[in-house]
Amino acid sequence: MTFDTLGLAPALLRALADNGYATPTPIQQQAIPLVLSGRDVLGGAQTGTGKTAAFALPVLNRLSKETPPAGPRKPRALVLVPTRELAVQVADSFKTYGRHLKLNVTTLFGGVGMQPQVDQLRRGVDVLVACPGRLIDHLDRGSVKLDAVQVLVLDEADRMLDMGFLPAIKRILNRLPKQRQSLLFSATFEPRIKALALEFLDNPQEVQVAAQNTIAQTIAHRAHPVDGPKKRALLVEILSRRHTEQVLVFGKTKHGCNRLAEQLEESGLPAVAIHGNKSQAARQKALNEFKSGKARILVATDVAARGLDIPDLPLVINHDLPMVAEDYIHRIGRTGRNGASGEAISLVAQEEAHLLRQIQKLLGRDIAMEHVQGFEPTRAIRTDAAPFKQQPRGPRPPSRNRRPHGKPRDASAHAHAHTGQKPAQRDGQRNGRPGGERRGTRG
């Protein structure tokens, strides 16, 4: 199959040819005709398989067919994403695919000044790519109106509908026309979130490429059991052995990532870090350096887990396992993208055994445990036999290590569980206002 058969405008086909795209990926083959037909779509496909173009191309196609009203244009397509970096990346994709169209693509996210965004909105926008928190700031100020939106896209939809973002998403939905097309895409859907997603959609068509919650076949992943205090030495050992390769290292907390990056530097392994405590300029700089290959090691919190497309990244290491099992799929999905092969290694301490079990339960299979000589744990780490225990309902457990995956009770408790901070202390959160605050990803 080629893109010509999908019914896309010649200007888009030209842009695809410029980009060297010869054939649509499976999610593109299935989703593009449906989106072009005007249907609501719930789309699931593995990480790195071309979901962005699966919604961006038909959305651009739709807008290109209309003559926009005279005067400053109000957004006709709204794309909501969970992180600022993803907003930049998704907007870049729209710009790339829409380069032969006269459409304006604008981003709104926090951590940068409001006024340039207000000016941009005043000049007119066709496609708005936004993080929920900053979009609400603009809605409250009256600097953006969403009454002309024809298409809504929730990228990383399960994250956008979890309790951290849901109140903000509901406020935004209330400002959108009832008559609209809605598109929800993600690599993971928890059943509870999926049921919620279906409430937002009108007679949706579901497109699911590969079984739900699965990892791209091109990613080889395994775990190394190790005592917690020896994790850093093991990480240094792996990074030194693989000294020519680019590596994305995931850590648990902002502070932990900072320390880890510093300690790697001290061990002669220069690393940059990205997390919610850094200024937006520093975050984007670190990511750009890593994407361009200038930086070899990036240490990140889950702010970098979703959607980021890092070309040819060979290796992801989980220094700490994620608290939420779905995040494992997203984290390791930064490698093995677009058919390339990739590798993911998780360092698993005794106290993380339950997290590994939750991940295995989500994946429906075991992850190979391989001992590294000199780093064998003092006590065997059991990840197979013990059945997954559902946490009892009731007050949130005090330790963030004990939260069952994907079961947030409210946004602030959720945030608390992830950062170990009180809700009001978390970066970017004001007066407990909802909207993307989770794990410092608030836009």
Ligand code: AMP
């Ligand atoms: P995504 O999952 O949307 O982040 O896309 C993953 C990577 O695949 C990105 O680098 C895209 O530029 C690339 N890509 C998406 N669709 C195609 C295609 N049809 N042909 C070649 N590359 C593609």
